[in-house]
Amino acid sequence: MNLKLSIILTLVLGIFACTKQNQNTETADMYHPSELSQMMRDMVLWSKETKNLLSKGEVIDDVPQNFYDLANQKATRDEHLEAAFQGMVPSYTNALKGIDRKDSQQYYYDASIRACKNCHTVYCEGPLSVINQL
Numbered sequence: 001m002n003l004k005l006s007i008i009l010t011l012v013l014g015i016f017a018c019t020k021q022n023q024n025t026e027t028a029d030m031y032h033p034s035e036l037s038q039m040m041r042d043m044v045l046w047s048k049e050t051k052n053l054l055s056k057g058e059v060i061d062d063v064p065q066n067f068y069d070l071a072n073q074k075a076t077r078d079e080h081l082e083a084a085f086q087g088m089v090p091s092y093t094n095a096l097k098g099i100d101r102k103d104s105q106q107y108y109y110d111a112s113i114r115a116c117k118n119c120h121t122v123y124c125e126g127p128l129s130v131i132n133q134l
């Protein structure tokens with residue numbers, strides 16, 4: 001692999017990586033995402049679509065109900081068992097409830113993205129570049 005390509009690849013993988021200590025674990029994680037990683041990926045896709053729909057003035061009525069189960073998803077490094085993680089889940093799920101109730105959906109969408117950012121400044125800063133586009 002030439003140098004340019006491997007630099008690009010490192011940057012791309014870096015977007016999703018949470019820790020950079022162990023290359024092997026990281027590679028394994030890419031192919032066998034934890035329950036939590038898988039849900040995070042679904043959350044990224046759903047949030048992107050939701051942002052787009054809200055910008056067109058549409059009403060959101062498809063909040064994936066499995067996202068409410070965020071606290072119980074097994075994480076790669078057992079982050080889901082930590083008090084800090086559990087403490088930050090409600091700010092996300094409460095924002096989802098606001099969208100579900102069809103209050104001000106833009107307001108609660110923005111709150112949901114703030115919840116992503118809060119947790120990710122503590123847990124894993126890699127995805128912040130993705131989150132900042134939501």
Ligand code: HEC
Pocket residue numbers: 016018029033034035036037038040041043044047074075076077079080085086088089092112113115116117119120123124127130131134
């Ligand atoms: C309560 C904490 C918390 C919240 C809220 C949260 N995350 Fe995460 N996120 C994590 C943790 C911890 C991981 C690492 C998961 C693992 O490696 O098993 C992660 C992983 C990710 C990943 C990497 C997934 C992968 O491919 O491995 C992305 C992308 C991500 N989150 C985006 C988001 C977005 C977007 C939101 C909001 C819609 C969000 N996160 C909300 C804690 C959180």
